Amino acid sequence: MDKLFGTDGVRGVANIHPMTAEMALAIGRATAHVCKQHDKRHRIVIGKDTRLSCYMIENALTAGICSMGVDVFLVGPVPTPGTAYITQSMRADAGIVISASHNPYQDNGIKIFTRDGYKLSYRLEEEIEEIIASGRINDIRPTAEEVGRAKRIDDALGRYIVFCKRSFPEDLTLEGLKMVIDCSNGATYKVAPIIFNELGADVTAIHCSPNGLNINTNCGSQHTEDLAAKVLETGADVGLAFDGDGDRLIAVDEKGEELDGDHIMAICAKAMQAAGKLNNNKVIITPMSNFGLRIAFDEMGIQYEDADVGDRNVLELMQQRGASMGGEQSGHTIFLDHHTTGDGIISALQLLAVMQRGDRPLSELGQVFQRAPQRLINIDVASKPPLDTIPEIQEAESAACSELGNKGRTLIRYSGTQSMCRVMVEGPTEAIVDRLANTLAEIVKRTLS
Secondary structure, three states, X not given: OOOOOEOOEEEEEOOOOOOOHHHHHHHHHHHHHHOOOOOOOOEEEEEEOOOOOHHHHHHHHHHHHHOOOOEEEEEEEOOHHHHHHHHHHOOOOEEEEEOOOOOOOOEEEXXXXXXXXXXXXXXXXXXXXXXXXXXXXXXXXXXXXXXXXXXXXXOHHHHHHHHHHOOOOOOOOOOOOEEEEEOOOOOOOOHHHHHHHHOOOEEEEEOOOOOOOOOOOOOHHHOOHHHHHHHHHHOOOEEEEEOOOOOOEEEEEOOOOEEOHHHHHHHHHHHHHHOOOOHHHEEEEOOOOOHHHHHHHHHHOOEEEEXXXXXXXXXXXXXXHOOOEEEOOOOOEEEOOOOOOOOHHHHXXXXXXXXXXXXXXXXXXXXXXXXXXXXXXXXXXOOOOOHHHOHHHHHHHHHHHHHHHHHOEEEEXXXXXXXXXXEEEEOOOHHHHHHHHHHHHHHHHHHHO
């Protein structure tokens, strides 16, 4: 059997392997088996985003889990970090999220959390894959009263709303703040407007009407054009864009300029350092973080270290180094003092707290670092052979690095969740960056497409 799990769970086009109902049933059975770790009635929480195919996957997972004698708690559409929190607070054995995050609606995925709210380890993912491939639990068939039950948890959203609001400083409110939020027609569409309204903000919500087919379509954290236009139209102080499953945040300032995850980390790290809350004076980033962020951290006296791309890798290195914050340029930021995983709403609340406490516009806060010119090109690929085995790509990247010297860098890597290769170049000028990025991209296309 091909490997199921990528950098962020299982993902693919819904109703095509591996995202079929049959595979979801098998994953449900294997997850139920792996996560039984104590002598009591076992329970697994299932949350989802707003994709049409979530109904199919949800029912298949539920059937598989119940067939192993484990109960299921269904919480409906809720952000991925909400499922992680509910799993932990309800002392369930595990939590499963049905979502393909920022991918288009036709894709779907399965992410698994442990009972303490952290993403499942690579070791346990491999065990699930082995169980499915070997069929060694096929004969485990509880009967009669031992079969699992499934029920919906009606107050799950309320619990998560309270949890998020508690991450915002008690001595502050959002009163007087005018904001626009883009919910990407995804999992934040119910909770985000409530949270920011209840904290006192004047909220305008856009892309907040999911229909199963419009999640992430020209909206959300990857497409901030509508958000920027609405911020300027309404005279808002800030715009907040979430992705389909609510674990990412990209912001827009009052001038309509986008602030990505690097900006958010820089702004919040500086504030946390000043307040003595930046553990070990360190932030964990990834190779995708902008060259300018590294320069800014050097100037602020903040240490930083690169983890492999992927929020689980960021979290693992944060725990090893005792860091309280880490994240990715894509807007996936982890505030470990508040949650076990990246949470777009909690990230937004930390950013808004810095704005409110300093009474400074976001455009001013965003000057904490200057982005180095950067170009990122995504190339669809038919397969993913090891890049170090392709001489043309290695030679071209080496030549680019030689030209840039210590004034820039290159990064060529495969996406962990899509059939895509990413080419990134940073350098001293836009012209140099564009030229080198286009050259590298053409070579990647020629050798891999």
